[in-house]
Amino acid sequence: MAADGGDGQGGFVLGIDLGTSSVKAVLLDAGRRRGPPVATASASRATRADVTPSPEAGLQGREQDVGRIVQAVGECLEALPAWQRRQVLRVGVSGQMHGVVFWQGGQAATWTEKGVLEPQNVSRLITWQDGRCSPDFLASLPPPESHLSLATGFGSASIFWLLRHSPEFLESYSAAGTVQDYLVAALCGLRRPLMSEHNAASWGYFNTESRSWNSRLLEEAGFPTRLLPDVAEAGALAGRTTHVWFGIPAGTEVGVALGDLQCSVFSCATRKTDAVLNISTSVQLAAPMPRGFKPAASPDPAAPVAHFPYFGGTYLAVAASLNGGNVLATFVATLAHWMAELGSEVPESLVYPRMIRAALAQADTQLSIRPTLLGERHLPGELASVSGIGPGRLSLGHVTRALCRGVVDNVLRMLPGRRLAEWGVERLVGSGSALARNEVLRQEVERAFPLPVCYGRDVDAAGGAALLMLRGGPGDAE
Template sequence: MSEKQYILGMDIGTTSVKVCVYDPDTSEMVAKQNKDTAANIPSDQGIEGNKQDVPKIVSAVHYCVSRLPRDVLRHVKKIGVCGQMHGVVLWKNRAWEKVEKDGVVMRFEGVREQMSALYTWQDTRCKPEFLETLPKPDSHLKCYSGYGCATLLWMLKNKPEKLKNFTCSATVQDFVVAMLCNLEYPITSDQNAASWGYFNTEKNEWNLDILKSIDFPINLLPKIIKSGAIAGTLSTSWNGIPEGTPVGAAMGDLQCSIIATLENKQDAVLNISTSAQLAIVVDKINDLGCKTIEHLPYFNNTYLVVAASLNGGNVLATFVKMLQQWMIEFGFPIPQSKLWEKLIALGLDAPEGTNMKISPLLLGERHAPTAKASVENIDLSNIQLGHVFRSLCDSLIDNLHYMMPKEILLNANIKRIVGNGSGLSRNAVLQRAVEHYYSLPLEFTSGGDAAKGAAIAVLNAA
């Protein structure tokens, strides 16, 4: 009997790290772990900043991998990594160290003094007025607040000394790959590069001339290879995984969750977790007459047509937290799990066609960064909690439908929507809204795990 050959997949997410061991022979996960990173840290920009502590994220990676079975890990032949796109972390030499015991490397650790915080995709320090001063990218993709190049350009203007402290920059998942492979300079994929702005997907290169013209420190930019290609090899044995194991360039979490979910090109994928994305796969960039969608690099030179909303499970979670806080102030602490249970039951019982109209843009949108949430048409008939929760769920899907109307799906011959993400899978009120707005069946499959997708994506990497 031949020796098993597994792939380790990792997803460095906004709130948690997820890892799995994937068996390509059975297309199943043989082991998995996850851990909340609890990595958010205060920003000197107040609520406009959104920063995370990278050593905490690295610690969560170690926690997850170290809890996978050793007899499984020693059969790992490749490592695939994906994570939260758009964000940027800066570092200089020796930004990580290997912690040894009796000559054996136990774990990797990030060295806080040698790196910046991770400035995440949720960072809103780049106001529209600032973005308007920047040159237009040579790309079909725009550059928004929270995107790596925009954040670095903001620093160039407002904190130039900070940039001089560092020699490298990349997404946090690229940092993890650089750490595992002990790379002198980071290597990223076209998916992550496109998420930063100022990257031409057709030429597969940074807009170097444009960036040089505004004194951007281009030496900080990572080298780019295709998604699914190998960035390096494991610099030491790690929790039983052999030294020299190939590690793929880090990829986008959205693309990896979709490769794990999509069964054929007649599927659309709807992911609702922290935020919300609706996506279909196309062969080339087409003008679909809709400014709220984007074409993102996928795999094998294809593209994802995506409506990426900043408002998803985070809006519902804020609503639940608000209710919980109100109850605490009345002296009735209620666990969030109980609130969710009750809200979903009440929402399912609420009548259709309530005339309350909610705009759920609590975090604005990339195409409307200054938009806020609002409620209209409140009257005596619709102030029950179930009505309000149903209206809020409906409004999130209505917003996605505004960004990517069902006509785009129908014209692409889409036959069903495959659901993904805990924000959707646990919420029957949202599920009902999806089928109502898109007039297509919503189904859940066993896929959807971005860590699994990262493993699948490097399967055939040379």
């Protein structure tokens, strides 16, 4: 998949990221394989894809409308220059990990005469935030033959849940994968789902050393293994587009879908001694492990750090917190609701900047907030708490700063800075939408970490997916 050389005349590489609340598309100049990537255009759109979960899932269910996600992708593509879309050479796709969507292989979408992809025979997406799999339910499942634990929101766990509560639902589909796997399958007309090792590991019941599913174990448990995707190396080619897509030529190369975490790290970590802190909807603190590192043979559900496959046979050490920008968004919604109850309607879009200004005026606080509203995968029963409350510590500035500090301190409890130093990390690279738009969060990161902190270029998971395709695959990923 070597890109054309030259001075930018070789065309463009498109990167797409299907995030939890928004999608992003970015175009990189294919004439720049070495040195900093050159983004020629980008666009982002909110998906507004959250829907009321199925009744069986209860209040803990989290589901999204795949059609709205695909529509948002189309809106992003339409916002890119048409002449650049016509010169796209290859497409890289990443997206939210762990979740699962179902479809009919080879019949996942139709195409309009204008080159618009329209989903067909597709279920809702059960997202990574889904909480229907209780600790008791997870304990009833067979232990994975993998170094990674199983958690609610993981694709395999969600399929087990459906197998017990709605088996007829599963009979309606012949393929399953993450939402980014679905998009690649639809673009390329794949009859069999294809999944990268990134997404396979995030699903559970996948052995990263043998690069294989725990098929025997799953079959014995009655799991519908016919739904398991084929697995390819991250960076491999999945296929070619079957139709013209918003001007992107038919026959354009498409890479196997990747994990947004790995792509975010790849886009930001320009040195092998970099760790990356990504604060978006959730929080990930990741550091590449030395080549040759092998994870433990069995999972430790209580371990706050997991090791996910990266590129070229290497691993990332990752502290993945469920509580990040979503906690701040919950606080904003709560404030707006309180004010509405008091008879003063204030849009949430105005609440957020005002609370940030209040926190900037409050340089420090003794108020302490543990912001684990959603628990953590290694501590699913943990709830949020507040301590150090005093009469002078309840202003909006105090509370907002304590909340931002709590988000940062929470991930540091999971992966302390001293351990990063032991691994040879010399610099922290900050990225993610919540960090980019929140100066208070940036202040708290710089306060908490005993490392120099810099902030990533304006390329995130979408840029990382494009960058990998630009540089030719996993062999060039280091």
